[in-house]
Every structure is written in structure tokens, then in C-alpha cells.
Amino acid sequence: MKPIERSNVYGLLSRVYSSEPSKDFLESIRGSSFIEALGQDFKSASLNELVDELSVEYTRLFIGPGSHIYPYESAYRKDKGSIDKDIKNFIESRGLRYRSDFTEGPDHISVELEFMERITQEEIKARKQGDLKKASSFTELGKKFVNEHLIKWVPIFSDRVIDVASLSFYREMAKLTKEFILLEGVDKNE
Amino acid sequence: MVKLTRRNLIRLGIASAAVLAGADKLFGKQPILSGKLKLEDGGKDFSPETGKERKVIPTACWQCVSRDAVVCYVEDGKLVKIEGNPESIRNRGKICAKGQAGINQVYDPDRILYPMKRAGRRGEGKWKRISWDEALNELTARLKKLLDEGHPEKFMFHYGRMKGSDDKIIKDNFLPAYGTGTIGNHTSICEGAKWVAQELTWGKHYDVNDVQHANMILNFGCNIMEAHTSHIQLSQRTIEAMAERGTRLITFDVRLSNTAAKSTEWIPIKPGTDGAVVLAMANVVMQEELYDSDFINKWTNVTVDELKSHLKQYTPEWAEKISGVSASKIRSLAIEYGRARPGTIVSYRGAVAHYNGVETERAIKMLDAILGNIDVKGGTCRAVSAKWSYPKAKGEQKKLKILDGLKGDAIYPTHHINHRVLKAIKDGSNGRPDVYMIYCYEPVYANGEVQENIDIMKDEKLLPYIVAVNPFYTESTALADLILPDVTYLERWSWDDMVSYEHIGEFYIRQPVVSPPGQTRQFQDVVCELAKRLGLKLDFDSAEDFVKKSCEKSKVDFEYLKKHGVWHNPEDKPKYKSYAKELKPEQYTAENVLLDAATGVYWDWKKSKAKTVEEAQEKGYTATKDAYKGYVGQKIGSSVYAGFKPDKLNKSGLFEISSNFLKKEGYNPLPSYFPVPEHENMKKDEMILTTYKVGVQIHSRSQNCKWLTEIYHENPAWINPATAKSKGIKDGDNIKVKSRVGDIITKAKLTEGVHPQVIAISHHLGHWEYGAYASGRGCKDYQNHVCEPDCHNKWWKGVGVHPNWIIPNSPDPIAGQLRFMDTVVEVTRA
Numbered sequence A: 001m002k003p004i005e006r007s008n009v010y011g012l013l014s015r016v017y018s019s020e021p022s023k024d025f026l027e028s029i030r031g032s033s034f035i036e037a038l039g040q041d042f043k044s045a046s047l048n049e050l051v052d053e054l055s056v057e058y059t060r061l062f063i064g065p066g067s068h069i070y071p072y073e074s075a076y077r078k079d080k081g082s083i084d085k086d087i088k089n090f091i092e093s094r095g096l097r098y099r100s101d102f103t104e105g106p107d108h109i110s111v112e113l114e115f116m117e118r119i120t121q122e123e124i125k126a127r128k129q130g131d132l133k134k135a136s137s138f139t140e141l142g143k144k145f146v147n148e149h150l151i152k153w154v155p156i157f158s159d160r161v162i163d164v165a166s167l168s169f170y171r172e173m174a175k176l177t178k179e180f181i182l183l184e185g186v187d188k189n190e
Numbered sequence B: 001m002v003k004l005t006r007r008n009l010i011r012l013g014i015a016s017a018a019v020l021a022g023a024d025k026l027f028g029k030q031p032i033l034s035g036k037l038k039l040e041d042g043g044k045d046f047s048p049e050t051g052k053e054r055k056v057i058p059t060a061c062w063q064c065v066s067r068d069a070v071v072c073y074v075e076d077g078k079l080v081k082i083e084g085n086p087e088s089i090r091n092r093g094k095i096c097a098k099g100q101a102g103i104n105q106v107y108d109p110d111r112i113l114y115p116m117k118r119a120g121r122r123g124e125g126k127w128k129r130i131s132w133d134e135a136l137n138e139l140t141a142r143l144k145k146l147l148d149e150g151h152p153e154k155f156m157f158h159y160g161r162m163k164g165s166d167d168k169i170i171k172d173n174f175l176p177a178y179g180t181g182t183i184g185n186h187t188s189i190c191e192g193a194k195w196v197a198q199e200l201t202w203g204k205h206y207d208v209n210d211v212q213h214a215n216m217i218l219n220f221g222c223n224i225m226e227a228h229t230s231h232i233q234l235s236q237r238t239i240e241a242m243a244e245r246g247t248r249l250i251t252f253d254v255r256l257s258n259t260a261a262k263s264t265e266w267i268p269i270k271p272g273t274d275g276a277v278v279l280a281m282a283n284v285v286m287q288e289e290l291y292d293s294d295f296i297n298k299w300t301n302v303t304v305d306e307l308k309s310h311l312k313q314y315t316p317e318w319a320e321k322i323s324g325v326s327a328s329k330i331r332s333l334a335i336e337y338g339r340a341r342p343g344t345i346v347s348y349r350g351a352v353a354h355y356n357g358v359e360t361e362r363a364i365k366m367l368d369a370i371l372g373n374i375d376v377k378g379g380t381c382r383a384v385s386a387k388w389s390y391p392k393a394k395g396e397q398k399k400l401k402i403l404d405g406l407k408g409d410a411i412y413p414t415h416h417i418n419h420r421v422l423k424a425i426k427d428g429s430n431g432r433p434d435v436y437m438i439y440c441y442e443p444v445y446a447n448g449e450v451q452e453n454i455d456i457m458k459d460e461k462l463l464p465y466i467v468a469v470n471p472f473y474t475e476s477t478a479l480a481d482l483i484l485p486d487v488t489y490l491e492r493w494s495w496d497d498m499v500s501y502e503h504i505g506e507f508y509i510r511q512p513v514v515s516p517p518g519q520t521r522q523f524q525d526v527v528c529e530l531a532k533r534l535g536l537k538l539d540f541d542s543a544e545d546f547v548k549k550s551c552e553k554s555k556v557d558f559e560y561l562k563k564h565g566v567w568h569n570p571e572d573k574p575k576y577k578s579y580a581k582e583l584k585p586e587q588y589t590a591e592n593v594l595l596d597a598a599t600g601v602y603w604d605w606k607k608s609k610a611k612t613v614e615e616a617q618e619k620g621y622t623a624t625k626d627a628y629k630g631y632v633g634q635k636i637g638s639s640v641y642a643g644f645k646p647d648k649l650n651k652s653g654l655f656e657i658s659s660n661f662l663k664k665e666g667y668n669p670l671p672s673y674f675p676v677p678e679h680e681n682m683k684k685d686e687m688i689l690t691t692y693k694v695g696v697q698i699h700s701r702s703q704n705c706k707w708l709t710e711i712y713h714e715n716p717a718w719i720n721p722a723t724a725k726s727k728g729i730k731d732g733d734n735i736k737v738k739s740r741v742g743d744i745i746t747k748a749k750l751t752e753g754v755h756p757q758v759i760a761i762s763h764h765l766g767h768w769e770y771g772a773y774a775s776g777r778g779c780k781d782y783q784n785h786v787c788e789p790d791c792h793n794k795w796w797k798g799v800g801v802h803p804n805w806i807i808p809n810s811p812d813p814i815a816g817q818l819r820f821m822d823t824v825v826e827v828t829r830a
């Protein structure tokens, strides 16, 4: 995949997991070739219904109350005790800041995906400017982040979503997420 | 369906671009990260090993009602350790395991982080996350409607654990400003009978056993070492007295609790018969002339002769037949205790959560009174706590008459009958709330007859709108229509005033040690916003502001408290014998103060419900509604004393061993024994169910704490081997425990440490909500379930059983106390 495509997928998935879907977001997805991947109930429901149903589903899957799936890396990393702090430190040490009203944990899946979106964007920019050395440094940074973090937990997280989701939207999105991250972990210099 | 192949993923990349190229690329998602991404370090620097600054923040525990002063250690914004605050004169730097596990409350992976609106049927578990604005709009509209219709009382606020400023903000400000007096509490499932008995005898409740100076301690049914309301204060002083001065502690309990085990002697006793033993001991004290005649003559409303003749029916031999405690033991302990003055009697739910609980507590207070142990060093003392001044709002409060349960439930339910409130709502003859808000109260789990509680809460015809304010998804929260996520006690602003075993008031505060996660908000802040939306005026605009203003009014330095957590006036001396303080003439000759000839009470009639001075004079102190609020002092001979200040009842300033309040209702005015009716004609194979608490769990609110639940997550039923044998039950067998309201299945644990007629099942466990650790739900497959880094360390599976399913919500006839320890059950192999 080209850097621009990878960047787009990161951006899209980051949006998917960041909060309940908005109407225009769903509309836009339905207008794209994406729709084929997202199952019959996603195609046929009315948009308003869909926003409502998916909001309840998002709440049930990722927020609770009650038993739900935790969208944080720290929950999956049995080997590491303070992964949330580490992620925050790493991201901040790379010059980025968290939005002050961001109330999720610093290792939320949408943060990690957005971080990768930013890295790939910088990579593209550097390449455009002809700074290949810088571009490959960003490639390395991304590789490191994927291999040290995303690959270690996002596939497990996605499996849980695939298991538990009752509507096709999040199930199919989770499948895409898993495949994409596995691919990213293997080789992304095509 | 499109198959996932690499080629498809490339297509996906292109498609994503199409999605993201839409009109608004963000679709409501704001970027989380800002700033310029760099390759090199430099935005902030973090040393991998050192350089971590641990902040130390003093605050107060609130795992249990003891509310000890603590210090919290915070590293990188994370709470990592809690210890006792050594500056506190109350807990003196010590806390218990529950206090240390407070960290688990903050980092419970199952906390509710956002306001939630019910999306499916009530109780179905479907929720929609909504904004605070939406939540408060909805709530405001409902509350506004009730105001507009002139029915503020149809807003019922029902709280459980609410103390200090948290309580004052709601009960002395928001609710009066709104106009509802339909305010429920939870005392009747705790120790309401104890307080009512004290109100009948010496007035305002909370007795402080001055164990550290006592020569001997008797304990009826209290688990001092594990679960008293002042657990850490009392237990450390008890141990100290025993270890350093050889003070003897004699524990009467149906069960060998850890307190009984630590006692000098454990005396097993049949449930509900403590009163018989106490009366017999009082009889011995009188017969042996061990009493304090000065105290009896001057401060009580009975004579030595009256006492002697009333008590002589209660012989040790009579008490032995009833209680199973040998007559010689009763006699020797009575003499020993009578000679050991000062001594003090500790009592709690084991003694009072019975049909005859009020009488038992009255007898206990009488025994200490006739020995002159009242409010003296080393005796049974009146509570001393910090006296905060704080902003108050006034307003007329209308109320629904549902707080005291059903008609005829009890004669003096001065602490209400919360476990009968749902029944009263079902009954409906005194109306029903349109908005039922529960705050730190678990009507479903904490009361008896759990199934009925669920059925009533689920019925939208009985309760059209339920709001739950809670940081956690409890059994009751699961039945709400709207959930407002509160913060935990480690993220709040409040001041507090728990009683002090040094008899010197300690001022202390709670301050946030970490910032609240998600969109959780302290409810007292939410209330300030609600008030604004409803157009009500409060004199403060946040919980922090209220604490600050209270500090100003109380002349306590807010900045000092932020730094040290606690403060007491170094000039203060322990306040013993406060009743013997003589009043100055200007105090009782002030305007509006009348002398009531019948009782010798000076009282300010203006503070009562009397409309005119004539009405007050004609009706007199005892018959005028709320006259006790104007109590000034008690005339004895030619002097006027502070006396035993009444509360909730128009009692005199004497220590009333004889109670006219009870006489009026057909009871013997002197402390007497009557049996628990259900225990009178028990079938041979029936048993009495007792519930209890352990040292590492709090009532119903700590099972989400993984450290505590790792230690205690199973509660098999204690059965005496002799009894078990007769029923063919072996250790570890599954057994069925059945009462008239239901049955539960649990395992038998055979132990000599329980009375042969008793089956003991602890409280705390058997949750079916309250997150993964408490309920076991969501953590069925430990290998795959993930919620936090060490969730895979959850090696245990059991969640225990909850005994309240089979405990009837029966009230005692005087106070309305839930008779937790009276339930008769059949026990069989399952």
C-alpha cells in the first residue's frame, strides 16, 4: 500500500473507534465502495436508525456500563505495567500534545491510530520535499510503533469486537482493522 | 461479502481516502493530538529511571463510614499508594486493608465515565452515552415540571452514604431550596435501633467507648476488629488497652468473629438474647450493691429501689435458660465488671438488629449508667466531633409520607425505615415519587427481599423515572433510566467531621488526589448547576467553594487543611461529663426560654412548632411538636445543667432509664426483655440466620476492588459440626438455605466457631453487577478477557452468595430497624 493509502486507513479507523458515529460519517461511508465490506444490515437500515443503533452498540461495546471491551493497549499488555504512561510519554516526547479535554486513557486505540496517521503524513511530506532520509526515519518510527504496540494488541482487541458485535458495522470494521494491522506489521514498504 | 485480501486492503486505502475527502473530514472527531511531530526527543523529557516526583496529598478515606485521614502518593498523575495520615488524632496514621485498596476504586476498569440514558427496556442493559448537557436538560425538565405543578415532594432523593459537606450541600441547601422533604436515608438497615434506644435514654446518638482508659470492656455483638463505624479508631485503642494495661475484653457473639478470637474470652450466645444477659447482669450489680447511687439519684429518672425491684425478676438462672450463657458466668462477669469501674460496653448490630434490639440497647446503656460509667474517662461517652459552620439555604419542604414504611411498622422510627420505602411505594396510598433519585444507595442489594426490590424498581408504573448517581454500575444503577457518573471519594472536595476517640473535634477535608476520569463529575458540583438551571439560589458555586466558605465560617485555615489534611484546636481538652456543666442564668433566662414544670426542662419555645407562647405553655415541653429543638438545660435541685441533650424526641435532660415514650405505647417503661417471636416456636431442625462482615470488605461497596476481592470472594455458610451431623451435612457440601421469602444455595463450612442453632453467612458477596471483579461477569474466560494489565491474574472464579435474597424486610416494632439477625431458616443438603 502507498503511504497515502495507509495514512487514510489509519485516519478512518481512528475515527471509527474514537466515538459514536456521526450521521455524515455514516453517509459518507455508505457513498463509497466501502459499503460492500460492511454487511447487509448496514446497507439497508435508514441512516437515522443506523446512527441510533450504532450509538447504542458503540456504548455497549467500548464504554459500558457493564461488561465491555476495553479499547486501551494497557489492558492487553500483560507483560507491561505502565504502558499507558509509556505511550503518553512517547507521544509527548515526539512533540505532540493531547487535546486538553480528551478524557480517555492516553493509550486508547484511536490515539495510537491517529499517531500512526500523523507519522505517515510526515513521511509523505518529507518524501514530497525530497528529503528521503527524513522520510525513511519516519518510516522507521512508524515501523517501531506498529511493532512495539499496535501489532501486540490490536488483533486481539479486534477479535473480541468480532466476537461480541451484534451489528455488522463494527464487526466488519474490526476485521478490516485486524487485517490491516497484521499487514502493517509484516511489511509496509511496498 | 468482500473477502479480505491484500488487494482489497489497497482498495480500502483508496476508499478511505474517498470517505475522508468528504465535506467534513473530521465527522465530529476532533484530532486528539496537536503540536508538531518531531523525530527527536524534546517536547517533554522523561527520565527512564529517576526523576519521578511523588506528590503527597492528604485527604480522607471513605471506603467505610469511619472516614479516616489518609495521605495519597501520586506518581505521574497516578495514585500509587495510600497510607494513614500520621497527623490525625483520630486514626493516628493507621488505616485498614480496605483503605489501602481505595486505589482500586479509582482505577476500576468498569467505572461509568459518561452520563448514560437507558436505550432498551428498564434493566435490559442497553444504554446510550449522552452529554452532561443533555442529561441535565432532561432532568431539569422533569424537576421543573414538578415545581410548576406545586409538587416538589414528588422528587424523592434517597441517599446511602452521604456525610459531611457532601450531605450539607444536598440536604441543607439544594433540597430545601427545591422544596422537597421526601429524603430517604439508609440507617434502618444499619443500626437505627441503637440510635433510637439512645434517643430514648440519653439523647443524641453516637456513643464513643473510651476503651483506651477503660478497665474492662464488654462487647455485645460488635465486630470491633473488623467492622465498627469507627473501626480503626476503636480497634487500635482496644488492642492497646489490652496489650499495655491488661484490659479485659469479653465478647458475646453467636459467632467466633476475629474480634471474639482476639478477646480475652468469647461467650457464645443465642441470637436475640443479649438483652436477657444484660438485664441479669444489671440485677446482680444492684443486688451486690455495686451501683453508683450518686449518678442514679442525681442524673437518672429512677430510684435505686425502683431499679432493684424491677430487675430482680431477671435472675442469672432465668437468663441462662434464655441465652445459653451459664448463670455463674453471668454472675461473675457482672461482679467483675461492677468492680472494674470505669468500664464500657460496646454494642452493635449483633445485639440490636433484632425484634428486641431497642430494648437490648436500652438495657446496655442502663447497665453502664447504674455503674456511673456514663461520659467519664474510660466509660461510655457522648460523641465529640468537629463543629463546622457552613452555608445553609432555607425553604419549606413538603414530603410524601413514605419514608417510614407502611402504617404501623414502628412507633418511633426517628431514623426512618428505608427498607420499607419500596413497599410503601408499591402500596401507593401515600403517593409515589415521579422522580426517584438514588445516591450512594443500593436499594436492590442492600435491603432484604432482593427479588421484590427488583420487581418494584423495574415497574415503570410504580416508579416512572429513576436516576442513579454512582461511579459504578451496581445492581440498582442497572435499573435506572438515567445514570449520572459521580467521582470516587479520592477525586472529591468535601469536609468531614467523624467522631473522635480523643474527645477532641478534628476538622478534616477531602481533596482530589487525581483528576476525575472521563466525564465523571462530583455530584455536589452537578447540583450547583442543576440549581442554576432550576433558578434556585445557592450561596456557593461548587463543592470546593463550599469547603472554602465553610472553612471561613468555621475559622479553619483552608490552605492549612489542603497541606495537612487535618486540624484540631490545640487548646481543646477532652470533653468528659459534658452533662454536668452548669448553665449560667443568662442562658436559661433568655427571651423565649420557658421552664417546663413537669420535666424541669428549660426550652426555647420559638424553636418548636408552637405558634404562640400560650400554646407552648399550655401544651408543655413534652407535648409540643419539635420542642426538643429548643432544649436549653435541665433543672436539678436549684441548679441548671447542660444535661443529656435530647434529639428527635422531647426527652428531658435526665438520663431516662425509665421511658414515658414507651409507656405511652404500652411497653414497660423500664428496660425489659421480650423474645423474638419467630424464635419462640422454632421447629427442631430450623436454624437462625446471622450475617456479618469481614475485615477486608465493606458492606456492599468494595467487591469491585480487586485486591480485596482476591482476598475474600467466597462466603460458605458456617455451621456447627454437631448440627451439621444431625442434618447429614459434611464440610464442603452444597446446602440449601430457605426462609419464608426465598432460598439460596451455598456451601457448608463446618466450624466449632458458631452457635449450634446459628447458620452464619457473610454479607458483601454474590453480586450480579458491579463490574467484572465483583460479579465475575465478563471475566469468564480469564485468558482472553482483558480489562486492565493484571486482569489475567484473576485466578479465582467464585463470587460468593448474597444472603439478603432470603432476609425478610421486617422492621422491629419500636425503631423500625431491619431485623437482619432474626431470620428463621431451614437448612438442607442441596
Ligand code: SF4
Binding pocket: B061, B062, B063, B064, B065, B066, B067, B068, B094, B095, B096, B097, B098, B099, B100, B230, B231, B232
Ligand atoms: S476503617 Fe479502613 S476503610 Fe474505613 S475509613 Fe478507615 S481506612 Fe478507610
